Amino acid sequence: MAVRQSAGAGGVADEVPGPAVRRTADVDRSDPGYREWLKEAVRKVQADANRSADTHLLRFPLPEAWGIDLYLKDESTHPTGSLKHRLARSLFLYGLCNGWIRPGAPVIEASSGSTAVSEAYFAGLIGVPFIAVMPRTTSAQKTRLIEFHGGQCHLVDDPRTVYEVSARLARETGGHYMDQFTYAERATDWRGNNNIAESIYQQLRLERYPEPAWIVATAGTGGTSATIARYVHYMQYDTLVCVPDPENSCFFDGWVAGDPEVSCESGSRIEGIGRPRMEPSFVPGAIDRMMKVPDAATVASVRALERRMGIRAGGSTGTGLWSSFKIIAEMLAAGRTGSVVTLICDPGDRYLDKYYSDAWLAEQGMDITPYAKAVEGFLDTGAWPC
Template sequence: MGTTDQGRTGKPVATVDIDRSDPEYRAWLKEAVRRVQADANRSADTHLLQFPLPEQWGIDLYLKDESTHPTGSLKHRLARSLFLYGLCNGWIRPGRPVIEASSGSTAVSEAYFAKLIGVPFIAVMPRTTSREKTRLIEFHGGRCHLVDEPGTVYEVSARLAAETGGHYMDQFTYAERATDWRGNNNIAESIYQQMRRERYPEPAWIVATAGTGGTSATIARYVRYMQYDTLVCVPDPENSCFFEGWTTGDPGVSSDSGSRIEGIGRPRMEPSFVPGAIDRMMKVPDAASVAAVRALERAIGRRAGGSTGTGLWSALKIVSEMVAEGRTGSVVTLICDPGDRYLDKYYSDAWLSSEGLDITPYSAAIDSFLATGVWP
């Protein structure tokens, strides 16, 4: 059996255990690529929802609702790109498992695509990952391998790939390169297409949180490629090193604790995080993220995950700065995944109490700002 070894270099090394010119393999590959591309062809674009702000401000706030993808999150786009990248590179092979290090949502989407092309899937995740995410991974035919220390997911994934002869997908290395940032209906191109008929079609800011860093890199590169004036802000939760790495320029920074805001924040500077493409970062308290998703439900009747709250809190702060400066324009952020995956966390007062999180002052700040236009 051939083996695969993937480390921080992101360079897979596999023994040549199949003849890649073999007609049977080529037929399998063509069919696998067709199935993944067909998924994209079946999917309509995700909605761009408007968050209600006072008309007199002259500012529009939008949320691109990525929770409407077939697997319920922003990571559906990434998983599709990663599978096409792995297939076309010859890394994903018939009968061999795909393994991924994940905080949950990417694994849900990758389990879906693995089932679509008929290969096994193993998700390596922190034991604290929400129960609903593990259920969804298993629903799509995947298997969960839980670890006690979040920082070990990389090494465990590489080890499982070596032991099984499978492919370690390694989203944290390949997210920024597997997606075509120049266009091809990526998330950035989609945002600008949907904004064309709005009163401020070119956003002043796009706010995108970072797990791998791939989404923020795609958006920022597209903005520069298309010569827009839009600025890109990346909010970072507690127990994540992206903000420190960006402000200090040190790629070796790390965090000893895992993020409580699932899907974003990392204990190390991930290879797919591209600091030079980002215009601004904000550090967001976890309690503020939870307060923001609850404010979102009050405003538009939609529940979302904590990462959406991190982005919404930062977007509202940017809007407050625009109001204070008398500027008009539009701001776009993302609904990353649905809140029903986190009913036992961000929508549970018992969980907030157990984590020592008090969202009261942050909820009051949001309500006061929306009522007065002044950030407390």
């Protein structure tokens, strides 16, 4: 069983190497044994994509008379259960082909959980150790999944220290700090190659509104929204991209102010999205709109999804769903028709002790009642509360 470790704000090295500083001198890149290992590792990661079918595009039940269709791209059906499976595969291929991931050397990642679950899976696939540096508040189910796939969990008290602790562990072990928050937007091929954006448009091609009016994508690293927005512009679509942001996150504030240096003191309660800083992979100039979504609205929306479709999803899905409902209400008020797409990012069984627990809501002082009424009122009438 992997051992959970902990670190507070203290004890972090004063000087931490940046992403470009990597220990690579301990491997002879021309060694036939290393080249064979590398080819086999790349083959195994690529083979995973061939074994996985595309994820489903589900239709949320809205009145036909509205002339608006809402779709949910169900990324929870990936082998590791979340949208982050795509990202982890891309990051591993990127790290392997750059010579950063090496036999026997650990891969280390700063994560709020789901990326670490997926990266632990790929690390086990190619036979290298994996260490996830995560906030102590990460759900217990995620830590169990990381350990199930052979990874270790290094828990920190202050979410803002995950970056420094990850870099320090990589330096001390001679491993590779994957750094999803820097490399998410560059490791993914946004021009196509069956990325999530291309998949959405392919699946919509026989629907009554094949080119969506809006795609709504929440931001953890910012890589998914960057991939979708870049693909939209590259393919010359008219689709607009909205990025909702939860409480205790800096993406919205940085986007509004045009300031990439904004930061906040508290960590997000909506696991998988929301960051205490604007991450390098977030590309604010590529997107069209942002919304600030109260955490109570997120929970109300994800519970409404369970009532209306029998689907229990993670909190980040609720953030995107609330924003999608608001956009649809605006379209109705303006007399517009079309389609809207958002994401089911991961399954709700990872959060039974949080977003589906009334005790947790009470502990957080979170009253979802007015937001639940707003959602049900919208779904019944199409009107958005003022």
